[in-house]
Amino acid sequence: MVLGKRLRHLREQAGVSFDAAAAAIQVTPLTVRRMEKAEVGLRVPYVRELLRIYGVARAEADDFVQLARKANQPGWWYKYRDVLPDWFSAYVSLESEATVIRVYEPHYVPGLLQTHDYTRALLRVGFPNESDDDIERRVDLRMRRQELLTKPEAPALWAVLEEAVLRRPVGGADVMRAQIDRLEEALDLPKVRIQIMRLSTGAHPGAYGPFHYFRFGFTELPDVVYTESLVGAVYVDQPRDVGSYLEVMDRMTVQAEPVARTREILAELREEL
Secondary structure, three states: OHHHHHHHHHHHHHOOOHHHHHHHOOOOHHHHHHHHOOOOOOOHHHHHHHHHHOOOOHHHHHHHHHHHHHHHOOOHHHHHOOOOOHHHHHHHHHHHHEEEEEEEEOOOOOHHHOOHHHHHHHHHHHOOOOOHHHHHHHHHHHHHHHHHHHOOOOOEEEEEEEHHHHHOOOOOHHHHHHHHHHHHHHOOOOOEEEEEEOHHHOOOOOOOOOEEEEEEOOOOOOOEEEEEOOOOEEEEOOHHHHHHHHHHHHHHHHHOOOHHHHHHHHHHHHHHO
């Protein structure tokens, strides 16, 4: 996506039309548009020729081509493609590149903070007809995603969880106690914040459903909001729409219990199990 936007900027800066760019690499103007929108891979010969006609210096063009080769390589999650829905692979990619992830969850603990047993119990309910092997591969994928939080360049994760999330018994009392312990451990990570929305808070602006917000370290990438349904997902990137979600999230963080009280609340809920 970043390289596609840069290609568009270079083309416009050089005053080259879609038709002229397409003619130079012997494709249709639609193909050039799709390259700039990251709807197709960046074929290196095409990229080299486009950079040439855009007047890009040799050294800069060589760096761009190297980045294009890297961008065309499949992500680490590619080997899980047999259990990874097409509409969710984009989520894993965005999650891996984000510098800020904000989450509202009214139903379950977010995937990045789940224990192995909690994840397995959840997936067994969600995919009742899948084999144990496929369930375990889905669990492995989720555990791999969690490595993101312990990397030196880890994103800032700020999650608002409904109290109901921690009262819903997924996998039994032992699993839930371990899951609450996991959340307490996550609070020790320097870039993780967790807030609990008490049931006594009543109505609040985000109660219609879960959503995830991503911000990136590239000016070419807009903020993105992800929402999920039973059979697919929606990725929102129009600034006005994303702004609406961000405003709701900010209001919820004010209504939720402060981060300083999260450990106390977790200990209270654990004691009740």
